[in-house]
Amino acid sequence: MKRLLLSAVLFGVAGLFxxxxxxxxxxxxxxxxxxxxxxxxxxxDPHLMASFWVEQGDLIDPFGHEARGPxxxxxxxxxxxxxxxxxxxxxxxxxVERIRYIGKNTAVVDVAAEVSGxxxxxxxxxxxxxxxxxxxxxxxxxxxxxxxxxPCVYVPPPAPAK
Numbered sequence: 001m002k003r004l005l006l007s008a009v010l011f012g013v014a015g016l017f018x019x020x021x022x023x024x025x026x027x028x029x030x031x032x033x034x035x036x037x038x039x040x041x042x043x044x045d046p047h048l049m050a051s052f053w054v055e056q057g058d059l060i061d062p063f064g065h066e067a068r069g070p071x072x073x074x075x076x077x078x079x080x081x082x083x084x085x086x087x088x089x090x091x092x093x094x095x096v097e098r099i100r101y102i103g104k105n106t107a108v109v110d111v112a113a114e115v116s117g118x119x120x121x122x123x124x125x126x127x128x129x130x131x132x133x134x135x136x137x138x139x140x141x142x143x144x145x146x147x148x149x150x151p152c153v154y155v156p157p158p159a160p161a162k
Contacts, residue, residue: 026101026107027099030144031096033143034094034109038094040052041092044081046082049074049077050073053070053145053146053147054138054140057069058147058148059150060150061076086119087115089117091115092113093113096111097111106136106138107144109133109134109137111135112130116128129153130153132152133152
């Protein structure tokens, strides 16, 4: 009995990490969805940008700002992408580096990204903001949507002790 239970648990856990049917199609759909996200950012349309999240989705940006749910996410993007927001006039580019499936309809997507065209407080050009995005995606009604997005900026490790 114990062996049967252990075998069932091991097969169940292994099933979480194996390729699922249609993975190539889902990979392509996730990459396409990312390209659509890039286009939405570059249009600076907060409503369109927020439409990529599920109702209970959330976002925490590299500066520690949080937004939960499409309405709050739209407000967040409006503050950054309109008026005098820090992302006005920027260009977003990214490359999906890795997709890892957790079950059939959930994936963790890693993206190498860059925002260029940032301006400093004096209006002068800033270097591109290179960052990494971890995106938890779920497939709803055939479309990949964000459950969570965590863009982060890598920092150099501390110097070794002398």
